[in-house]
Amino acid sequence: MTMDTPISQYIIFVVISGVLSVLLAIYAYNNKNKFTGMKVFMWSTILSAVYTFAFAFELASDSLSEIRFWLNIEYLGMPFISPLSLLLIMIYVGIEKFNTFKKSWVFFIIPFITLLMVTTNEYHHLFYKDLFLNPHIEKPMVDVIPGLWYYVHGSYTSGSMFASLFLLYRYWRKTKSIYRKQMITLAIGIMLPMLGALAYVLGITPLGMDPVPILMCITSTLYVTSIFSTSLLTVAPIAREHIFESMRDGVLVLNLENQIMDFNGAAAKIIPALTPETIGQKLDHIWKRGAETGAFSVGSDEALDHEEELKWVRGGETFYYRIRSSRLLKSNGQLAGRTIVMIDVTEHTLLQHKLRYLAEIDGLTSIYNRTFFMEKSRELLAAAHQSQAPLCFILFDIDHFKQINDRYGHSVGDFALKHIVMICQQFLPEHALLGRYGGEEFAISLPSTTLEQAGQTAELLRAEIAANPLYSSAKAITITASFGVTQARTADIPLEMLLSEADIALYRSKHTGRNAVHLSNNGSIHAFQQK
Known part of the structure; x- marks a missing residue:
């Protein structure tokens, strides 16, 4: 097989998609403590890499027996990608009760059955009624007649994708613009493979090839871009935003590097320098623009919470805030960052000053x-x-x-x-x-x-x-x-x-x-x- 054939060129893009999935998996592993759903994302990218590399080997195979072997390898990854994507979206929007395998195993019952059906298909033909080489193509390409479980698997995969899109749509109006950019990336990452799978089922793809692996090259590129431009999967989940916005106290969310990951409207009123562009910036850079007494000490001891009172001058008026730094822990007890709560104590402090004045x-x-x-x-x-x-x-x-x-x-x-x-x-x-x-x-x-x-x-x-x-x-x-x-x-x-x-x-x-x-x-x- 020469490298100038359409199939050879297709294989190159599929391999690139697999490499990007591996790189994303490495990134997710190195940053698994930054976001609760990062481990889910890591497994999703690992299984995507298994699927795409196996598909590349399938395309390069010269016999039906080789194709059967690599099909079995593909299904080690492919059935699990959609439910993992659904879990990732659920965690992203704040539905975190399924963030461990003990709580989410039910999502993988059908994918495990699918894997079993594929590897044992020759005994029951419930997944493929028949699997044969396409006689109209010179290069060995497989063609299939779907069985009953093939449709069950396809329906479950499509259902998981639609559920993911529904959750993103549901939370679209409740989110800030910084999250909407991320949500668009996540939505495209779901919709492109779904549309590709639909085109494959309808038989309208070139040479009858599955376009999903090559589309995953595009989605992986989008993920990489969004990770570095909008801090995808490192900022706080958006479901907490409505809690933030309803609070009278200002709230800031910091990561382990004391970078601002989120803030509510009350915090933006206290610190006008807080804008969507400040996401990812160090707290000290923003703090020094408003506090008359200088930067707030977050606290060097990770095991301790910290509290102090600051005098704040804004628009010629003086305000007093009790600033409380608290540890932000993940469900397993690991430190994920800190929350800074700014409580307006101006009235109370001025009363204290008055009482102190009267006493002195x-x-x-x-x-x-x-x-x-x-x-x-x-x-x-x-x-x-x-x-x-x-x-x-x-x-x-x-x-x-x-x-x-x-x-x-x-x-x-x-x-x-x-x-x-x-x-x-x-x-x-x-x-x-x-x-x-x-x-x-x-x-x-x-x-x-x-x-x-x-x-x-x-x-x-x-x-x-x-x-x-x-x-x-x-x-x-x-x-x-x-x-x-x-x-x-x-x-x-x-x-x-x-x-x-x-x-x-x-x-x-x-x-x-x-x-x-x-x-x-x-x-x-x-x-x-x-x-």
């Missing part, structure tokens, strides 16, 4: 209240002792504040407190800690500041307060304040004792005429002298 901030002056000032000052005191850096405290209160309230009213008194805070915030160093200690009394913590420097700060505040009267109803009200300053010395002196020393120095200022600054240096109190 003085409602009138918007500076720290006494409780929180004491808490933060203890932290500064511990840090100063550890670093051996100086730390000073200032206490001061408004002179004759009761007279302001009595003469001008409490509203003016409140305004006076805010006026004092505004001056302090204007002239205090950035690292200073300012709090309302009680009534008209204020406290200041000055880290990395010596007693002399703290005295200068207190003197600056005293002078600015005295020089900037409070204007109420076009009337200027002169306000003064008295100050006491002390410095932390040893680690065994508690904060309360240090503030007590500052308080004693403050009252020395009041008793010596007010509007003054006194320093407490290891129990010794003296008036601050500007150098």
